[in-house]
Amino acid sequence: ETGVTQSPTHLIKTRGQQVTLRCSSQSGHNTVSWYQQALGQGPQFIFQYYREEENGRGNFPPRFSGLQFPNYSSELNVNALELDDSALYLCASSSRVTLNTGELFFGEGSRLTVL
Amino acid sequence: DAKTTQPTSMDCAEGRAANLPCNHSTISGNEYVYWYRQIHSQGPQYIIHGLKNNETNEMASLIITEDRKSSTLILPHATLRDTAVYYCIVSVFSGGYNKLIFGAGTRLAVHP
Numbered sequence: 001e002t003g004v005t006q007s008p009t010h011l012i013k014t015r016g017q018q019v020t021l022r023c024s025s026q027s028g029h030n031t032v033s034w035y036q037q038a039l040g041q042g043p044q045f046i047f048q049y050y051r052e053e054e055n056g057r058g059n060f061p062p063r064f065s066g067l068q069f070p071n072y073s074s075e076l077n078v079n080a081l082e083l084d085d086s087a088l089y090l091c092a093s094s095s096r097v098t099l100n101t102g103e104l105f106f107g108e109g110s111r112l113t114v115l
Numbered sequence: 116d117a118k119t120t121q122p123t124s125m126d127c128a129e130g131r132a133a134n135l136p137c138n139h140s141t142i143s144g145n146e147y148v149y150w151y152r153q154i155h156s157q158g159p160q161y162i163i164h165g166l167k168n169n170e171t172n173e174m175a176s177l178i179i180t181e182d183r184k185s186s187t188l189i190l191p192h193a194t195l196r197d198t199a200v201y202y203c204i205v206s207v208f209s210g211g212y213n214k215l216i217f218g219a220g221t222r223l224a225v226h227p
Contacts, residue, residue, distance in 0.1 A: 042217030048214065
C-alpha cells in the first residue's frame with residue numbers, strides 16, 4: 001500500500017507567476033484535502049475534493065484552485081503568486097467523507113518559496 | 116479560527132509518560148477530538164481521536180473529561196523520536212465536508 005506522495009518537494013517562483021502542485025492519494029482513498037502551512041504555524045485548510053468535485057473550501061481567494069482526477073490524484077494551482085504564498089503545501093487523503101470520522105493521511109508536502 | 120487551546124511547549128524525560136493537555140470549551144456534541152503530530156519537515160501524522168469515551172491505541176491514550184471541555188493525550192513511554200509538534204483538533208462538519216482546524220500546537224521536547 002503506497003502512501004500519499006507529493007511533487008515537487010521544493011520549488012522557487014517569482015511574484016506574479018503561476019504554480020501547479022501535484023498529489024497522489026493513498027490507494028483506495030477518494031477524498032483529497034489541501035492545506036497551507038506557513039512557517040511556524042499550523043496547517044490551514046484550503047479545500048477538499050470528493051469524486052472530482054470541490055465540496056468544501058476554506059478562507060482562500062479564487063486564485064487558489066484545484067482538480068481531482070478519476071484516479072483520485074489531485075492538483076493545486078495558485079495563480080498570481082504573492083510573497084505570502086510562500087509555505088509548505090500539504091495534501092491529505094481519506095477514504096470517507098463522513099461526519100467526524102476517518103483520519104487523514106498526509107504527504108510530506110511541497111515547499112514553495114515566492115521571491 | 117482554531118477552537119482549541121494548548122500550551123506552547125513542554126518537556127519530557129525519555130521513558131517517562133508525556134501528558135499533553137488541550138482545552139476545547141466550545142466543542143459541540145457531535146464534534147470529535149483529534150490528535151495529530153508533526154515531526155520536523157514531515158507531514159502531520161494521525162495519532163488518535165475520540166468523542167466521549169477514553170481511547171487507547173498502540174501509539175497513545177486519549178482521556179476526555181466528562182463535560183468534554185478538555186482532553187489529555189498520553190504517550191506512556193516517551194522516546195526521543197516522539198519529539199514533535201502535537202496538534203489537538205476539533206473536527207468540524209460544515210456543508211457536507213469534514214475539515215481539520217489546526218492551532219499552533221504544543222512543541223514537545225523529549226530529552227535523555
